[in-house]
Structures are given as C-alpha cells and as structure tokens.
Amino acid sequence: MSILDDALAIREAISELGFDIYEPLTEHPEAVYTHQELEELLRHELAGSVFAGPIRTRSKLAKEAVCRALGYPVPASFRRVKPRFPGQDLDVYVQQHDNLQVWNEELSPTRRYAVIRVDDVGDVIAVRVAEGTELAMFDRTGTLTSKYQAKRRNANSGSKLVFDTDTPDFIAELAPTDHLDERTLRGLRPVDPPVHGKVLSVRALYDRLLGLVGREMEYSTSERLRGERLHRLACEALGLGSYADTGKFPDIVCQALEVKLQTSPTIDLGLVSPDSDGPAVTLSPRLRHSDARYLVAYGAHDTEVVHIEHIVLSTGIDFFGEFQRFGGLVQNRKLQLRLPSNFFS
DNA sequence: CCCCATGCCTAGTCCCTGTT
C-alpha cells in the first residue's frame, strides 16, 4: 500500500462518516491524515488545478478544492476559526511567492500547514504540507509586524480640514504660518527638517492641497509608484521646488506632512498610530507623531489614471475624530516567514 | 540578500431592520 492509497482509504472513511471539516476526530483517530498523506493526496488531487482571482477569492477556491480532495463537503463559507480545518488540524496557504504570513497567532508545532504554490495566472505548480515545527525553522528573528487600520467615519463626505489649528507644541516649536512667500517655499527641500518660521500652518496646507482635487495622475499597478506620484503632486501643490523622498516618516519632512493615497476604504496605518505620543525625531526631539499633519487623498481609478476626488487633512492628534480606528483586535500582528528556495522540492 | 513595512481589497461575521 502506498501513502496515496492509505490517504484515499481515509478519504473514504471521512465520506462514510459524513463529517464536515469542523467535526473533531478525537473519536476517529483513524480518519486523521498524517502529514505525508495530506501532502500526497493534495499533490495528487490539486495537480492541474487553477486558482485564479483576487487573492482572497483564490484562497477560497483553494480551500474548497482541499475540502473535495480530503473527502469533505464544501461549506458555503469558511468560518474564521484557527485552524481553518479544525478536524484535521490543517491550514491552507496559496502563495505565488515566498513570504508566508501567519496572522494573529503563534505557529502551532503540531499543526499541518499546506502551502500551495501557484504561478501568476493561478496554475498550481507545487504543493507542500509542512508541520509547524518545520515552519518554525524559517522564523529567524521572531519579529511580529503589526498594523492599525481605520476608515473614514463618513465615507465620501468630501474634502475636509478636520481642525484648523496646529497643536500647541507644534506652534511653539515651528511657528507655522498662513503665509509663506513662494520663493521661500521653492527653496525648501522635502527631506530637510522643518525650520522655525518656514512651515505652513495646517490651514495653509489645506488651502494649497485642495488644488489636488480633480487632478489626475497616471495609474500604475504598483501602489508604491502611485504613492510616489501623489507625493510629487503634493510637493508641487505646496510650491516646493523639488521632489525627494527618504522613505521615512513623514513623507514631506519640511512641512511635517504625511501623505496617503486611498483607492479603497481601509486605511492601513502601519506601526505607529497617528495619535501616538511617541517622539517624531525627524521633525524635532520635542515633537510627537500626533503633532504631524496627515493628508489622506481619496482617489478612484481605472486602468489608465487615478482621479483625486477629495482630500482630508488632519493633525495626528485629531486624526481619529475624522477616522474610525478599527475596533476588534485594534492592532493586528503577523509573523512573516521566508520560505527557502528548496521548500517545494 | 533577506527582513519586514506597507498597501490593496475580499471573505466572513456581525448587526440592524423588516417580514413571516
């Protein structure tokens, strides 16, 4: 009997039992696949499959195929339980590349992680089933990456200056002004630290940035390129003489301005919450993230252009007056594992 | 090269309202 034959026998047993993927198998240990059996069976059954679509659709298609392969009925939806296949202590990932990400939980040493490699059109190229202990070896640093998420409280409610005054600390430190002559602005470089008396007030920033509304920029499938184009447009709207980017916070250092382009409702805020009172040392040792100014530009796009529809400008401290931070976990954390190049061989 | 920060956007769940 080959491993595959054993696996096919288990599949029969599971069908016989009539269990779904959520049913515990503690009373039926003979119906639990070994990790080798899972691997052989999934390789056999998923060969030639195509899982295409946006990644979450692709993932769902794959999980449905795994249900069929293992002898389970396909549920209408996959409950948000950990693992997704509780009866078999199994999770399923579909990866075009090597960055495997596990959200909001530890690796379980005994869990089986099915990793399905697809190409850029979704053709299944390879299947591996690894146990948690094996994946744990690919976790070199133990680093968890986290993010906050938010959305606008009133989506589509147009352009808005959330509050028209900078924070007291910001005013004390940099003396932001409503009027700066164009020559001074043209002489400022985006990556230089803000200079006392050479910073626009949040009100003046807003007036200038309103010029972005209605503008179009070339669309790219790369969100980084899109972000950079907005960044350039913002520098231009402010009258800065040049464009430059250090990749550090905030995007336009000399004006203490962070810039975000949103084409979807969910704002990923990254590691630092805008209302954080952690120091923003690129601005000044005496300023905090919450003193900085945040531009959110809402755009719509087709395959050609991004059209900027409205903008919102807020100081960090007032950010969550206009935007709703996601409740629930508040901060989501993930472990990222780089799969070695020989993982599938 | 490799780590991990960042962004886009859907699936699954929750919640509300109306209906049987």
Next chain:
DNA sequence: AACAGGGACTAGGCATGGGG
C-alpha cells in the same frame, strides 16, 4: 420568535520592494 436580506465592519490573504 424565527428568519431573511442587506449593509457595516474588520480580520485576514497575500504581493511588493525598500533598505539595512
């Protein structure tokens, strides 16, 4: 009370690529 339908909410699911 039970159910259905729809909208709101958010937890992922993954790709990408900058920069140490």
